[in-house]
Amino acid sequence: MDPLPHTPGEMGSPTVALCGGTVVTSLDPPEVTTTDVVLAGDRVAALGPAPDGVPRRDCSGTLVVPGNVCAHHHLYSALARGMPYHLAAPTDFTEILQRVWWRLDRALDPAATRASALRGGLDALLAGTTTIVDHHAAPNAIDGSLDVIADALAELGLRSVLCYEVSDRDGPERARAGIGENLRFIAQPRPLARGMMGAHASFTLSDETLTACAGGAGDAGVGVHIHVAEDAADQRDAVTRCGRRVVERLHGAGVVGRRALLAHAVHVDPDEARLVGEADATVVCNPRSNMNNAVGHSPFTRRDGRVALGTDGIDGDMFAESTSGFFREREAGLAVPPDWPLLRLAESARFAGAVYDEPGLGTLRPGAPADLVVLDYPPPTPLATDNLAGHWVFGLSSVQVRDVYVAGEQVVADGRSTRVDESEIAAASRDETARLWQRLEEIPAHPFTPMGDEH
């Protein structure tokens, strides 16, 4: 499937050595050391003095960290920045969907999808994010949409896990088309792109569609990536329409397994949390998005185990997300482990690593995929394993990103993409966005309303 070598024994000769930096080899547990990092092909080959004759990249005065993973993103939202809005202001989460996002997704065509993936992907890469787990929606341009995104991200050199969000809100034909798009893409993995089964949320899915998603995912050996109880409206719908709470319903349909990715999980009770834990499913928290939509605070943010972090389309900056999430936790109570951001980011990488069958993803140990970020960060105070978390929260930021490597290739050098012309992408994104916003003006609020939420 993936022609690239997977074990240190198969690695070729060293290709580059990153010399003189302080290196974070692991986030959980934190491990900081001072060493050269020798890459061979797409792997970390060794930590130690660079061999003679190997090209060197001077990293003195830098902090070398594993590439960040955004475990829940919507790249199509990259073209929504500054979007005009002329309808009555939304007063709750359902109205935000009906009046903003379910209008924008219906206006997407392949050109807009491509522009959003290039724009959002480039922003993420320049912010030190090397893997994006994306959840795409474009009800009027479903077929082939995941190839459009994968092609754009391949141009940038970014790693991804993609899916199309299946939903019945635009009718059964589009639900079937969404399942078909996922299965088609899952069957054609690329070196830097994998597929999952995407599903929107319990409240826009019939029993039949939900079962088809779970069955298709099971047959393909992948998990389902779905929004879970992001707002209380999802629970009201499940109880009113199905007589069960959201996680019980999804669990009954076979969605909540060890490969599942459950976004948000805000309005989840202890019995539902227990089901998620027993299934070993991964929850992905999105603190900035939850604050922005006023949907509440996930009980999973303080739980150990499979709890990852995503931006939900706010942007691709996991330094900002992890730091903001930490402060949100501190606001709710001071008993927050200082390494909270590191644990959450390590779980994001663990999830992506499981999809790629790469348990070393998110570490810089020998044999791990060479996905890493070089930060211009001469530490102003001593930095070591026992205080990495303090530097992460109070010192690190995406503005310090100097170099980015994905699968051993340098895709950002001195803060610039080595692959694409950034000014061309910016100009194309502005042009395509102008056309998208024009189409948006013609699209009314979406009529779909969750059961138990009619008003």
Ligand SMILES: [Zn+2]
């Ligand atoms: Zn989302």
